[in-house]
Amino acid sequence: MSELNSKIPEGPLAEKWDNYKEHAKLVNPANKRKLEVIVVGTGLAGAAAAASLAELGYQVKAFCFQDSPRRAHSIAAQGGINAAKNYKNDGDSVFRLFYDTIKGGDFRAREANVYRLATESRNIIDQCVAQGVPFAREYGGLLDNRSFGGSQVSRTFYARGQTGQQLLLGAYGALERQIGLGNVKMYSRHEMVEVVTIEGKARGIIARNLITGQLERYFGHAVILASGGYGNVFFLSTNAMGSNVTAAWKAHKKGAYFANPCYTQIHPTCIPVTGDYQSKLTLMSESLRNDGRVWVPKTKEDAKAIREGKKTAVDIKEEDRDYYLERKYPSFGNLCPRDIASRAAKEACDDGRGIVPSGLGVFLDFADAIKRLGVDVVKARYGELFPMYQNITNEDPLKTPMKIYPAVHYTMGGLWVDYELMTSVQGLYCLGEANFSDHGANRLGASALMQGLADGYFVIPYTIGNYLSSEIFVKSIPTDHPAFVEAEKEAKERAEKLIGTKGKKTVDDFHKELGKIMWEYCGMARTAEGLTHARKLIQNLRKEFWSNVNIPGSLDEFNPEFDKAGRVADFIELGELMVIDALNRNESCGGHFRTEYQDAGEAKRDDEKYAYVAAWEHKAVDADPVLHKEELVYENIKLQVRSYK
């Protein structure tokens, strides 16, 4: 059986978290002042954690690679955040949010964690409102909600199309307050490049000062990684340009297991790819599916005519349109979960019915909503989204339907953590998108913001105490300790090797190549054969990278190309692990679709053999990783075929 100890507390599901909190060890205020905690990342998870820990009295050092903590990628989240407040009186509850999340994740998430998440979701909204987050309100002055995919209740709180921005600015304000009070020391434009472990415990990091290029050493009694997701392994994704796996990957190479790396989320509603020069893809929020209807023409002929510019959407009569989500999934319709909506779009396009010149695009149509609600209501509901679409595509979605296609968006996989959010390395924690914990094989919309804030505000402040209570006698370790010297040396040698390669290809050449391999073989549809082939391609790419990359400039200056190179080097190694994981999982579930395992296009799970978390242990860059399994035990719900029909 499983050798990983997930440390799930005893007791009935609904009481586990309270039981835990009631029995967790505490650190008294005087001792907290002597304990230092490093937080890498200032997105929702990191900023919430850093602020909350500092409020408790810990000495916090926080790091981010942008010029300000306010610019973390969480800022870009548009649609909303879930919470089981049941303000709408429509039958929501903690259990229902828990159940929707487990089911949405295709029964591959841990019950106890998800239940805790659903419980804390309510506190998050309270906290954020108290901070002055300007959520949308109804005329009576109370909070408004909307619906998101994978649920039949309205539980999503939002601030126009800028929910992530507003939540992050709330957390950033809390963080700045602690910086002002001297409880947090903030290191912006710093990139963590190594974890330092001493006697098996995480004790600090090596960070590169991105302005001077110098490597710097930082001690902490514990280290928290909240460094976000790794979607940019695909080169093109909806993630910010700088989003990367480096912090998590360096931890992985120092002993932290990486769980379910192949679970990636392809979001159904993004602006289709148009050219080679494109640097990123833009998401059109899932909330648009509240009012937008997805369709393609019924016939290939009509689709072809549209692609060739001979017809437009309005030329296709109502009866000649295929609203395929409404047809296939009548009870959830356009609001079915992302993995399902994405696969359906791919299927329609593979069938020759795509409506953009590349063939890879479908319509998202607001005509009915405009008829029903009027232009002004529709415009008001989606704030920035319509102008943003128009600005990018030069088309007005109020007049002609949006054109959309799936794109890489979120990574459910991440560092393995136990119930306390500790990785397999003592004293090393992982929060937010960077961990694997709550979304199983597919994340529901509006649940990432919820998880990041739950982890940061309400979970880590309790769980880290349970560990640090036994560290109060450990004095701050001076950073001339051999472990720091050694870690810095490793980082330095690696950097020198990279910059010294002076090959022929640019960093982006390699990144694009990696992205192509991942999208082709480890994207929306995967096969054993393709994955096996992809692994070889990635191995070759890695060798070529280390012998033929060309990085301009030097190490002792502001050098964004070098920063990018370090990240791409890690993405290449991660890419191989993703492929290994996808190959190992001989089933389809959520975002992981193996063509061999399906029921007429629907994912076919194999609960007998694969109801486990795959946690991979790193051995060496060119050796096979070792698989550790954490069996998923469902005591409160029955494993079912996931149906949205």
Place this chain on the structure above:
Amino acid sequence: MKFNLKVWRQKNAKAQGKLVDYTIDNINADMSFLEMVDVLNDNLTRKGEDPIAFDHDCREGICGMCSMYISGRAHGPHHAATTCQLYMRSFKDGETIYVEPFRAGAFPIIKDLVTDRSAFDRIIAKGGFVSVNTGQAQDANNLPVDKADAEKAMDAAACIGCGACVAACPNSAAMLFVSAKISQLALLPQGAPEKNNRAINMVNQMDEEGFGNCTNIGACEAECPKEIKLTNIARMNREYLVASLINE
């Protein structure tokens, strides 16, 4: 499309900078301005030259990282858009485009087009928040908020902290940025208890960072990518005045 670019190059904070000429061809009208710079940088890198350093991250107009002063305008010619949301179709084929950093005494240059805007963070640290520790909140719906106020607060809260207002202002004033945060929190009941101290502390820090005074020119509002309104400055002045009187 083809363009002549004059780009500010400056090796580091201490070095002398200057405008350097580049020409770039085969640019697609649907490319974003930053993608055009990507292509230029790619060319430079392949030629063994140092690529142009510039700040960017989300490329969706929300993180506030991108910051170029393009042909005399903060974030370029497109109204209410950040640099990353500017598309080449906004320029004429063959046009000469000037690309400079956001200039202000309080935003020292780090390299090329990259500046240090941490002064903004230090202003926020003086009061751009509600002092509520995690876990102290009451139920979110216990305190209804007038929808009109909530909307106005959201309008102000949309500020992305990019600094275009400062770069556009002949006095390098940061009033629009500071007033946006002060307004947001003043408009909400949650922010009310601290409003006096907030106004005083944030404004004092703004002065200390070396931002200039407001002389009602309005360039900030005109160039703000998030259409933050000048009325916020009026509100801030009121808040500040009231707070000063109370503090006396």
